Amino acid sequence: MVDDLEAIRRKRLAEMQQQQAAPQMENDAQAAYQQEQAQAERDAQVQAVLRQIMTPEARERLTRLKLSRKELAEQLESQLVMLAQSGRLQSRIDDERLKLLLSQMQPKKREPTITRM
Numbered sequence: 001m002v003d004d005l006e007a008i009r010r011k012r013l014a015e016m017q018q019q020q021a022a023p024q025m026e027n028d029a030q031a032a033y034q035q036e037q038a039q040a041e042r043d044a045q046v047q048a049v050l051r052q053i054m055t056p057e058a059r060e061r062l063t064r065l066k067l068s069r070k071e072l073a074e075q076l077e078s079q080l081v082m083l084a085q086s087g088r089l090q091s092r093i094d095d096e097r098l099k100l101l102l103s104q105m106q107p108k109k110r111e112p113t114i115t116r117m
Contacts, residue, residue: 046081053084057095065102076105 050059066073083089093101 046077049081049084050077053080053089054093054098055095058093058098061095061098072102072105076101 050062054062062073062076065076080089080093
């Protein structure tokens with residue numbers, strides 16, 4: 001009889017713990033969903049700005065760059081959006097200007113020099 005009572009208590013305790021955990025999991029899932037939605041909205045806004053300030057060829061180059069060097073592409077996107085929002089862009093970014101910007105952003109490579117004695 002004591003064992004039965006103890007088993008019932010354990011079962012009830014486990015049920016209560018599950019009931020307390022369920023709302024927390026729902027809140028976590030809802031927060032993650034809201035974060036995803038906010039990120040998707042920010043991405044859509046960035047893409048809209050880039051469509052306005054870049055030619056199709058430049059956007060295509062930026063997309064290809066994202067596949068190989070994501071961090072560099074995101075850094076360039078954020079800089080372009082900031083320039084556009086501050087009004088410091090006089091004309092649309094074409095492919096040649098984008099190449100120039102990319103070459104300026106990449107660190108200069110040092111050529112190794114070997115001195116022989």
